[in-house]
Amino acid sequence: MQWVLVAFAFGAGILNTVQSGSNTTLRKGLEQPLWSVVVVFAVALATALLAAVVSGQKLPPGAGVAAVPWWGWVGGVLGAIYVFSMMLMAEKLGAAVFMGLTVTAAVITSLVMDHYGLLGFEVRAAGLGRVIGGLLMVAGLGLIAWF
Incomplete structure (x- = not known):
């Protein structure tokens, strides 16, 4: 399911x-x-x-x-x-950069919200894997935006 x-x-x-x-x-x-x-x-x-x-x-x-x-x-x-x-x-940024920015910002924000259990979410610690995943999102955004 x-x-x-x-x-x-x-x-x-x-x-x-x-x-x-x-x-x-x-x-x-x-x-x-x-x-x-x-x-x-x-x-x-x-x-x-x-x-x-x-x-x-x-x-x-x-x-x-x-x-x-x-x-x-x-x-x-x-x-x-x-x-x-x-x-x-x-339109000004292009679909890939705009969505990359919003999704990356959303992932980073969600890591913080999960880590602290904000706005009713269950606490899910931002361990090393999650932090690296967030950093990879930022790196991916950089590749999309500048290449």
Whole structure:
């Protein structure tokens, strides 16, 4: 069953990269980066609402909503900032460099989050192998960006 999770995560990485081209094309067509972000999130909201209705999910109970810590509510803001930066920077940097930067930054940040158990993640120590892996990501980014 673990392979299914890995396959979904791999697919999400592919979609994330394709999204950079899609969003850049939208920004070019609309010529307004912030309105392009609005369109992206409006389409995402409509898709999520449709999926929730089709799957039969009910609205969460008030107690569940109240129990969510503060950091559980900022994902939309962070996503909007990411999409906005994608629309402005992906074309200028190129898909490989933009995605290399964001993935490398994400890996390094995730190593810190795992090591300290931040934002609800289980503590997973940043041992030598993980630190070397992070450094290899930085080296790989350097190769992608400068060659």
